[in-house]
Amino acid sequence: MTDSKRPLTNPLALAILVLLYERPMHPYEMATTLRERRKESSIRLNYGSLYAVIKQLLREKFIAVREILKEGKHPAKTVYELRSLGEAELIDWMRELVSSPAKEYPMFEAAISLLPVLPPEEVIELLEIRIGLLEKTIDQIDEEELKCREMKLPRLFSLESEYYKAMTLAEYEFSKDLLSDLKRDAGRLRSGWTEMRMQHLAAKAGSNEASVPAVPKNQKRKESHERKNS
Amino acid sequence: MTDSKRPLTNPLALAILVLLYERPMHPYEMATTLRERRKESSIRLNYGSLYAVIKQLLREKFIAVREILKEGKHPAKTVYELRSLGEAELIDWMRELVSSPAKEYPMFEAAISLLPVLPPEEVIELLEIRIGLLEKTIDQIDEEELKCREMKLPRLFSLESEYYKAMTLAEYEFSKDLLSDLKRDAGRLRSGWTEMRMQHLAAKAGSNEASVPAVPKNQKRKESHERKNS
DNA sequence: GGGGTCATGTAATAGGTTACATGATTCT
DNA sequence: AGAATCATGTAACCTATTACATGACCCC
Numbered sequence: 116m117t118d119s120k121r122p123l124t125n126p127l128a129l130a131i132l133v134l135l136y137e138r139p140m141h142p143y144e145m146a147t148t149l150r151e152r153r154k155e156s157s158i159r160l161n162y163g164s165l166y167a168v169i170k171q172l173l174r175e176k177f178i179a180v181r182e183i184l185k186e187g188k189h190p191a192k193t194v195y196e197l198r199s200l201g202e203a204e205l206i207d208w209m210r211e212l213v214s215s216p217a218k219e220y221p222m223f224e225a226a227i228s229l230l231p232v233l234p235p236e237e238v239i240e241l242l243e244i245r246i247g248l249l250e251k252t253i254d255q256i257d258e259e260e261l262k263c264r265e266m267k268l269p270r271l272f273s274l275e276s277e278y279y280k281a282m283t284l285a286e287y288e289f290s291k292d293l294l295s296d297l298k299r300d301a302g303r304l305r306s307g308w309t310e311m312r313m314q315h316l317a318a319k320a321g322s323n324e325a326s327v328p329a330v331p332k333n334q335k336r337k338e339s340h341e342r343k344n345s
Numbered sequence: 346m347t348d349s350k351r352p353l354t355n356p357l358a359l360a361i362l363v364l365l366y367e368r369p370m371h372p373y374e375m376a377t378t379l380r381e382r383r384k385e386s387s388i389r390l391n392y393g394s395l396y397a398v399i400k401q402l403l404r405e406k407f408i409a410v411r412e413i414l415k416e417g418k419h420p421a422k423t424v425y426e427l428r429s430l431g432e433a434e435l436i437d438w439m440r441e442l443v444s445s446p447a448k449e450y451p452m453f454e455a456a457i458s459l460l461p462v463l464p465p466e467e468v469i470e471l472l473e474i475r476i477g478l479l480e481k482t483i484d485q486i487d488e489e490e491l492k493c494r495e496m497k498l499p500r501l502f503s504l505e506s507e508y509y510k511a512m513t514l515a516e517y518e519f520s521k522d523l524l525s526d527l528k529r530d531a532g533r534l535r536s537g538w539t540e541m542r543m544q545h546l547a548a549k550a551g552s553n554e555a556s557v558p559a560v561p562k563n564q565k566r567k568e569s570h571e572r573k574n575s
Numbered sequence: 576g577g578g579g580t581c582a583t584g585t586a587a588t589a590g591g592t593t594a595c596a597t598g599a600t601t602c603t
Numbered sequence: 604a605g606a607a608t609c610a611t612g613t614a615a616c617c618t619a620t621t622a623c624a625t626g627a628c629c630c631c
Contacts, residue, residue, distance in 0.1 A: 212456035226442035228505035269537035275458035285515030307499035
């Protein structure tokens, strides 16, 4: 909300702040709690970076060591607690995340914007695979949902999977539309496709096309510089 | 497709491979070409890492130096070209991106899964802001779309923005539904909300609630360990 | 002469991932 | 006895970002 450049961007940091907002905890407990609540499915969590992230949170004074519990010959448990600065950061961060959509860059969008490198016929096949996999994903979400309802968990606990389902469905619809457009349409959607591929194809084939610029035949790939190995 | 662990994951690397698939280029030209085609809007591109990524591509033998052009006292231009290994990687990478949806982790999904840290009344306000911003975004996309149609650009060139619009719309619908559910519903959606916040509230207030476990009153935050500063 | 843009890069740092190392306890 | 789990962490590595540095050319 206020200042867009937060010291930490790792979502694991956000998750830890939330846990410590509930109660003090030691690192291992954080990991098991997050696992228990299955947060990995909606938050990118890498438990290997747990101690690293805690170090960062300490550095920023968002958290502090509350106590170090030593029992017998067990390794000592370092219990952390939230500091007021960390609480402020947590609330501010959450407010920003909820109120302000941030442009994110899914790789599928990148792929679509580079689609002409693949021949349209292949894209059709690939999209069919994708659509099948998306259907599977949606079925899985539905199953999970059913389980939750059977266990009579309040809806609040599965809001994130509702969101995930909505987004997956939207991608599914988009993919299906794109596929059928590609299949039906020989001119409109495909117009420009081969033209965009042409330069490469021309370079490869040594081409007799008129519209190909600036790539003399003696500069064809494959023959020129392709050395064996270092 | 084949092996999931690619040596490079940076989308800038993918973009460079595509450019070199079209024709050999020097780094600065790559940057300007990508800017010209406005790829930043659909691919996360950080031009500062350009030379670093090129170094990686060289290391992987995906690309090679084709020639070094020296004109007068200008800095020499190092022209790169795609090697067959790089072409294979590009095609394989693209196939995977199109055919296989990868679970990605938008921050909004993370926020939703942690929503109970915020009081429901505040979430309502924040969602209203979000919805407004999403509307703005959609209007912008529509304007862009109109421009493209006026310039009679083939649809192929704006597929990625169609995708972006579809996803943004889905998020918009989800947010609106969530908002109205939150506003209407006093029991169903909200049930569990305060309970999830309770532990924290209890800790803060010293609480007389029965169901609060394991946090003795002498361990309240604020008073106990919050030191002034280092 | 000054600003923009062409064109190169390096250096420092932060960020994150992976793998490894340790050792006690508890369950089978 | 052996496996899983509890609980700590470090070290190496790689990636990525940021900021800086250089210098010529071109147009006003």
